[in-house]
Amino acid sequence: MEIKDARFIISNTDIKKCPEDGKPEYAFIGRSNVGKSSLINLLTNRKNLALTSSKPGKTMLINHFLINNEWYLVDLPGYGFARRGKEGKENINKIIHNYILFRQELTCLFLLIDSRHEPQKIDLEFIQFLGENGIPFCIIFTKIDKVRKNKLEENINNYKNTLLETWEEIPLTFLTSSFKKEGREEILYFIKEINNSL
Numbered sequence: 001m002e003i004k005d006a007r008f009i010i011s012n013t014d015i016k017k018c019p020e021d022g023k024p025e026y027a028f029i030g031r032s033n034v035g036k037s038s039l040i041n042l043l044t045n046r047k048n049l050a051l052t053s054s055k056p057g058k059t060m061l062i063n064h065f066l067i068n069n070e071w072y073l074v075d076l077p078g079y080g081f082a083r084r085g086k087e088g089k090e091n092i093n094k095i096i097h098n099y100i101l102f103r104q105e106l107t108c109l110f111l112l113i114d115s116r117h118e119p120q121k122i123d124l125e126f127i128q129f130l131g132e133n134g135i136p137f138c139i140i141f142t143k144i145d146k147v148r149k150n151k152l153e154e155n156i157n158n159y160k161n162t163l164l165e166t167w168e169e170i171p172l173t174f175l176t177s178s179f180k181k182e183g184r185e186e187i188l189y190f191i192k193e194i195n196n197s198l
Helices: 036-044 082-102 121-132 149-163 184-197
Strands: 006-012 025-030 062-067 071-075 106-114 137-142 173-175
Touching (some): 025 082, 025 137, 036 062, 036 071, 036 137, 082 106, 106 121, 173 184
Parallel strands (some): 025 071, 025 106, 106 137
Antiparallel strands (some): 006 062
């Protein structure tokens, strides 16, 4: 898929204020500082479409970007950032859950996981939440350039084996590096195939 046009449309905290044109939406979510903004910029081939930050928890809103006037890329707030405090985390969780559970235009959720780490409880719980609610999702392992190849394979296998303890089948997975520009074509091809089938 060639992305000819990528435009920011709207930010908000209420799904009732999301676009109402019925276009399919592909949402991206992950723990804070997982590399979400960098991946969005890589996918759209724009340097600053999504603002990156060294400080975790920058994205606090539902951000809609219109791609090729055909579909929306949706940047969701990261989960699990402790400094927000209890009330802040509850507000973010409410925004996330309302979008994921009630946004009919959500076509696929991409869950980003940092490939450098062992399976994290917060990610596994979120995956369980998606499964229990029948949300279509894929897993994107980020920052694969920042870990040795054998350690990368070990970490990903650990994730898959952990999931297989409760899942019959592993969700589709992608490996990405925003720095080395890896994984972009595979994700965009997947989105294109779904759009063609709608």
